[in-house]
Amino acid sequence: xxxxxxxxxxxxxxxxxxxLALALKNTSLSIILLEGREPVLDFDLASWDQRxxxxxxxxxxxxxxxxxxxxxxxxxxxxxxxxxxxxDEANAKLEFNALESGVDELAYIVENRELQRxxxxxxxxxxxxxxxxxxxxxxxxxxxxxxxxxxxxxxxxHARLVIGADGANSWVRRQMNIEASSKxxxxxxxxxxxxxxxxxYGAAQQWFKTDGILAWLPLPEQAxxxxxxxxxxxxxxxARKNELLGLDxxxxxxxxxxxxxxxxxxxxxxxxxxxxxxxxxxxxxCVKTRIALVGDAAHTVHPLAGQGxxxxxxxxxxxxxxxxxxxxxxxxxxxVLRRYERARRESVLLMQTVCDGLQKLxxxxxxxxxxxxxxxxxxxDSLPWIKRQLIRHAMDS
Ligand SMILES: Cc1cc2nc3c(=O)[nH]c(=O)nc-3n(C[C@H](O)[C@H](O)[C@H](O)COP(=O)(O)OP(=O)(O)OC[C@H]3O[C@@H](n4cnc5c(N)ncnc54)[C@H](O)[C@@H]3O)c2cc1C
Numbered sequence: 325x326x327x328x329x330x331x332x333x334x335x336x337x338x339x340x341x342x343x344l345a346l347a348l349k350n351t352s353l354s355i356i357l358l359e360g361r362e363p364v365l366d367f368d369l370a371s372w373d374q375r376x377x378x379x380x381x382x383x384x385x386x387x388x389x390x391x392x393x394x395x396x397x398x399x400x401x402x403x404x405x406x407x408x409x410x411x412d413e414a415n416a417k418l419e420f421n422a423l424e425s426g427v428d429e430l431a432y433i434v435e436n437r438e439l440q441r442x443x444x445x446x447x448x449x450x451x452x453x454x455x456x457x458x459x460x461x462x463x464x465x466x467x468x469x470x471x472x473x474x475x476x477x478x479x480x481x482h483a484r485l486v487i488g489a490d491g492a493n494s495w496v497r498r499q500m501n502i503e504a505s506s507k508x509x510x511x512x513x514x515x516x517x518x519x520x521x522x523x524x525y526g527a528a529q530q531w532f533k534t535d536g537i538l539a540w541l542p543l544p545e546q547a548x549x550x551x552x553x554x555x556x557x558x559x560x561x562x563a564r565k566n567e568l569l570g571l572d573x574x575x576x577x578x579x580x581x582x583x584x585x586x587x588x589x590x591x592x593x594x595x596x597x598x599x600x601x602x603x604x605x606x607x608x609x610c611v612k613t614r615i616a617l618v619g620d621a622a623h624t625v626h627p628l629a630g631q632g633x634x635x636x637x638x639x640x641x642x643x644x645x646x647x648x649x650x651x652x653x654x655x656x657x658x659x660v661l662r663r664y665e666r667a668r669r670e671s672v673l674l675m676q677t678v679c680d681g682l683q684k685l686x687x688x689x690x691x692x693x694x695x696x697x698x699x700x701x702x703x704x705d706s707l708p709w710i711k712r713q714l715i716r717h718a719m720d721s
Contacts, residue, residue, distance in 0.1 A: 326469045330356040330454065331652050332485040333473055336459060337363070339436070340619030340636035341489030343507060346390040347644035349450040356481060358459040358473075360490075363444045374515045375436035376541055376555040377530065378404065378630035383637040384432060387442075389686050392587060393450075394542055395442035403429035405644025412533045412686075431630075433528075433541050433555065444699045453587035457536055464499040470656070471614045485656040487616050487643075491669060494621035500612050503644035503710060509683060510601040511536065512565040513627050516559045516597035517543060523552045530628075532686040534694070536560030537628050540582050554588060557578055557627060559683075565599050573602045581660060602626055604680055611665045614656035618643060623672045626679040635675055642667045 329385075334341045338361030342446060345357045376670040379387070387393040406421040407430060422430050447453055460476040464486065469487045470674060490495025524542040529537045535561050536632035558580070559570065581591040605624040610617040619636030643664050650660050687698050 328483055329481045330354045330483045334487045334489050336490030339633050344444050345453045348641050355453045357455045359457040362457050365441050372517045373435035373437045374595050377633055379432045380634045383634045383640045386637050386641050391446045392442045395445050400438045401432040402542045404528045408529045410531045451657040466614050485614050489623055491616050492624050503608040505606050507604040510557050511602045512599040513602055514565050514568050514597055514599045517555045517595035518591040518674040519594050520552045520591050527572050544593045577595045592645050603696050611661035613658045616661050625676050627685045631675050
């Protein structure tokens with residue numbers, strides 16, 4: 325009889341891979357989590373991560389259930405209580421607030437590193453999860469009896485199922501020859517954090533402009549300086565990205581303040597800018613016999629709706645539920661894994677289509693489209709029922 329080192333191996337311990345391991349904590353399944361980089365659990369609390377995420381209420385629910393949310397420190401968390409979206413004409417706007425949606429918060433802003441820390445702390449308390457880091461997988465073989473993953477130190481690991489949670493350039497996906505169509509947006513997400521002169525009152529703000537999409541996300545107040553802060557994501561073309569990265573701190577703060585119409589007064593740079601290339605990734609299938617892909621390994625979206633990692637947490641909720649309800653001997657069966665694929669297909673495709681469509685609509689210089697998109701924003705703003713449906717979908721999907 326075949327012996328396994330674990331029922332499943334998860335390759336990649338980013339937010340999605342770590343969340344999946346945790347979601348299977350109180351099960352009979354044994355898990356090996358392989359992560360290439362050692363986790364950073366200790367960091368300077370006077371500084372702020374450039375990577376900041378809007379976490380939906382549905383993702384918060386999952387993170388609470390798996391024991392990670394309560395480990396996020398309250399002073400690193402900022403609720404979003406309102407959203408203000410503007411087009412590229414003066415009166416084109418769409419506004420939502422938590423009160424009219426009947427909730428206390430629309431979403432939550434948290435740093436990548438803080439959420440990663442919370443997940444890793446919770447994992448340390450998970451007896452059925454063995455973590456190997458830093459780990460570098462070298463080859464992956466599948467046969468009728470199982471999967472064999474060989475590390476670069478020649479250690480062989482046998483399992484019934486391998487999960488690829490290893491990001492947009494997934495090694496697991498490439499080993500399995502799963503085709504991925506990748507469409508670069510020819511845009512970069514330029515991120516940086518700023519102290520601001522005026523309070524943000526928990527509002528996220530977004531400007532859809534012809535030369536890119538600018539988002540300001542509320543950060544928690546820095547208690548020691550009683551300072552208001554916000555995190556910026558500016559999705560823009562390469563020339564604009566190079567210009568922004570080439571500016572000194574004061575010039576960058578001035579340009580960003582101006583681009584947002586000084587809505588938060590004068591700005592001061594607190595975390596230097598970084599840029600991430602943006603692309604749409606769609607794959608032919610997210611499952612094969614003994615293989616499943618989750619998170620960015622399975623899909624990427626434009627960050628204009630802040631939904632990338634939220635989609636990944638949706639994968640985690642669905643796959644964990646399926647694996648919990650399947651006999652361990654069958655977890656690698658293609659027929660079982662196809663249920664996961666079917667359950668996720670619609671949500672992923674819908675989010676990719678909406679984000680892609682909005683990106684195209686606002687990246688277009690055609691004057692008729694320009695008028696239509698601005699009218700569309702104002703029209704939606706005047707329809708409370710439509711607004712409620714939109715916000716409910718964004719909050720709870
Ligand atoms: C500018 C920008 C802003 C964004 N804002 C938001 C937002 O507000 N809200 C939101 O929901 N999403 C947002 N996203 C998307 C979000 O960043 C991703 O969807 C999310 O990080 C994906 O998580 P993941 O765990 O799937 O992949 P990753 O974060 O890429 O993690 C993959 C992990 O696998 C490890 N790994 C990779 N290869 C190997 C290997 N061969 N062996 C072992 N380990 C390996 C890596 O070290 C890493 O830890 C944004 C993205 C960008 C670019």
